Amino acid sequence: MGRVLLVQSLVALLAAGSVIWFVQRSWFPVIGEAVLQLPAQGELRSGRLEWTGDSPVRLAEGRFLAFIVDLDHSGKARSPAHVQVEFGRTDLKVYSLFGFLRRVYPPTWVVPFSQTELRPWWGAWAPAILAIVGILVVAALMASWGCLATAYCLPAWLAGFFANRALSLGAAWRLAGAALMPGALVMCLAVFLYGGGTIDALGLTVVGVAHVALGWLYLGGGLLYVPRHPGVVGIKENPFV
Numbered sequence: 001m002g003r004v005l006l007v008q009s010l011v012a013l014l015a016a017g018s019v020i021w022f023v024q025r026s027w028f029p030v031i032g033e034a035v036l037q038l039p040a041q042g043e044l045r046s047g048r049l050e051w052t053g054d055s056p057v058r059l060a061e062g063r064f065l066a067f068i069v070d071l072d073h074s075g076k077a078r079s080p081a082h083v084q085v086e087f088g089r090t091d092l093k094v095y096s097l098f099g100f101l102r103r104v105y106p107p108t109w110v111v112p113f114s115q116t117e118l119r120p121w122w123g124a125w126a127p128a129i130l131a132i133v134g135i136l137v138v139a140a141l142m143a144s145w146g147c148l149a150t151a152y153c154l155p156a157w158l159a160g161f162f163a164n165r166a167l168s169l170g171a172a173w174r175l176a177g178a179a180l181m182p183g184a185l186v187m188c189l190a191v192f193l194y195g196g197g198t199i200d201a202l203g204l205t206v207v208g209v210a211h212v213a214l215g216w217l218y219l220g221g222g223l224l225y226v227p228r229h230p231g232v233v234g235i236k237e238n239p240f241v
Contacts, residue, residue, distance in 0.1 A: 001170075004177045004178050007181055008141075008145055008180075009142070011184050012137070012141040012145075015137055015184060015188050016133075016134040018188045019133060019134070020130050020133060020137075021191075022192075022194070023130065023133055024130060025195055026062065026065065027062075027064060028126060028130075030061065030062040031065075033059070035118045035119050035122050036115060037057075037060060038053075038059070038113065038115040039051075039053045040114055040115060040116055041114050042112070042114040043110070043111070043112055043114070044105055044111040044113050046107055047090055047104065047106065047107040047109070048090055049069075049071070049088070049089055049105065050113070051087075051089075055069055055070060055071040055072070056068060056071075057077065058077050058079065061081055064081060065082070065083050065084075066081035066083070066084045066085070067084075067087075068084060068085070068087070069086075070087070071087075071089040072088070072089065073086065073088050078095075082096065082097065082200075082201045084096075090105060091103060091105060097201045097205065145180050146177075148180060148215075149173050149176040149177035149180065152176035152215075152219060153172040153176045154169075154172070156172040156176055156219055156223065157169050157172035159220075159223055160223055160226055164228055165223060165229060166226065166228065166230065167223070167226050175219065175222050175223070176219055178218075178222070179216075179218035179219035182214055182218050183210075183211035183214040183215045183218075187207065187208065187211045190203075190207040190211075191204075
């Protein structure tokens with residue numbers, strides 16, 4: 001168990017590093033530029049965006065992320081970025097390859113929306129946000145791998161039982177946990193390729209689906225290397241004859 005958790009921790013740290021690299025390289029410059037394009041005065045209060053600038057207007061745009069203010073969601077400032085964040089008068093819309101997500105501004109929020117207040121805040125909190133992202137990635141991966149190993153261990157144990165393999169339920173859990181690591185490494189590589197522009201958002205999605213199937217493949221292949229049960233070793237003919 002210790003070795004499995006050690007390997008999972010190392011892979012989780014590698015995954016967190018790839019995500020931090022991507023966010024810092026591809027998203028943070030766009031966010032910083034968008035903050036610089038905000039007006040001197042602005043606020044989100046009582047569920048409404050108090051905006052004094054032009055609308056619609058594109059605050060910042062990159063290959064991966066874009067920020068737009070379109071108070072009426074007229075669609076006149078759409079961006080080809082993979083993720084588009086659009087601020088409306090009373091709600092926020094996030095567009096991506098998978099469709100869009102709409103969220104109404106909470107009436108209790110009082111959030112500054114001006115360069116005067118957000119520029120120093122962003123400069124002070126950007127490193128801390130990166131650290132929080134890394135911690136969340138590690139925690140989310142360790143928790144998801146634990147849940148997946150728990151879900152996979154019973155089918156793996158049953159397969160080992162009918163294949164006459166010396167596989168306990170705990171060993172099946174460890175095998176399932178270890179089988180998830182190759183797919184995670186492939187996903188880390190895909191994040192680097194996506195951030196470098198080698199693959200697009202659709203390619204990243206395909207790899208994301210394929211890396212799940214890779215875990216099943218390694219789990220099934222791992223069962224072939226589990227030693228046979230001692231009770232069946234050496235039996236070459238029917239004992240009832």
